Amino acid sequence: MRIRPGWAVPRARPARVRRRGPRRGVALALTALLLAPAPACRRPITPPGAPTPWPVAQADRWRWQWQLTTPVDVTVDADVFLLDPVATTSTETAALREQGRRLVCHVRVGTYAADDPDATRFPAAVRGSAVPGRPGSRFLDVRRWDALAPVLADRFRLCRGKGFGAVALADADGYRYRSGFPLDFDDQLLFNRRLAGLARKLGLSPGLVDDVAQVAALAPDFDFAVNQECVRRRECAKLLPFVDAGKPVFHVEYTGEPADFCVTSVGYSFASIRKDRQLDAWREPCVLP
Known part of the structure; x- marks a missing residue:
């Protein structure tokens, strides 16, 4: 009417x-x-609409930060932030995204900790030996994709829901340790490739943390690498398959002076920083070329 x-x-x-x-x-x-x-x-806080892109022209120019403590220092002058998905808040990720930062979610895929929110979802059959140096953490049987995939998929969804566009897969080299399971090179290789595919399926860019021995085989499956102490361990050359493919390598050393190790890491075209082992907000980056 x-x-x-x-x-x-x-x-x-x-x-x-x-x-x-x-x-x-x-x-x-x-x-x-x-x-x-x-x-x-x-402007609503929404997850990214696509996996984080990594332009080849920028591969050796990234400034990055790795912080697993809280609160997150959102004022750090870096392009890329590698953060804990549980401790980091949506408010912090929103603040970083407003500044145009790229957010990478640190996800442990081959281990779990007793205080993880989803720890009880892992069946007893997939829980292995204790992780050296990390009380309360245990290895997982990466051969049991059927049991692990649903839990890991939800970890990835948590990352995406908080605004991350990429995931860095940590503890993806359990075959190198006494995990409590007879894991071999091929078991780990299959598991890591499945994880990269799962991340892409969920709209996230996959990155490989360490697992240097498998880099030559896995570089085509991952978009970037995160490495700890390749200079001290004298294994930086093993990361060249990422560099040769125009993919970034985010590198950290915990000892030594940047003036010494940066000569090597920057020479390899890595994005390098010096950090304390607790991975708090402090960082000392290498000077970009």
Whole structure:
């Protein structure tokens, strides 16, 4: 039903009413628009719409930060932030994304900790030996993809829900340790490739943490690498398959002076920093070429 306002023209002059009708409709539309609730103008916090891109031309120019403590220092002058998905808040990731930062989610895929929110989801049959130096953590049987995939997929979804566009897969080299299972090179290779595929399926860019011995085989499956102490361990050359493919290598050393190790790491075209082992906000980056 259309209600005629008191000032409208009488029915005896229908032509004039028709002439004013469209103008009144425009006025009502503008009024409704102006009176719309203010919250509708806010930019919602949404996950990224696609996996994080890594332009080849930028491969040796990234400035990066790795922080697993909280609160996250969002003022650090870095392009890429590698963060803990549980401890990092959506407010922190939103602040970083507003600055155009790339966010990488640190996900342990071959181990679990007793205090992980999803620890009880791992069946007893896939829980292995204790992880050296990490009380409360145990290896997982990476051969049991059927049991691990649902839990790891939800870890990836948590990353995506908080605004991360990439995942760095940590503890993806359990075959090199006494894990409690007879894991071999091929078991790990299959598991890591499955993880890279799962990340892509969920709209995330996959990155490989360490597992240097398998880099030559896995570089085509991953978009970037994260490495710890290749200079001290004298194994940086093994990461060249990523560099040769135009993919970034994010490298960290915990000892030594940057003036010494940067000569090597920057020479390999890595993005290198010095960090404390607790991975707090402090960092000392190598100077870019």
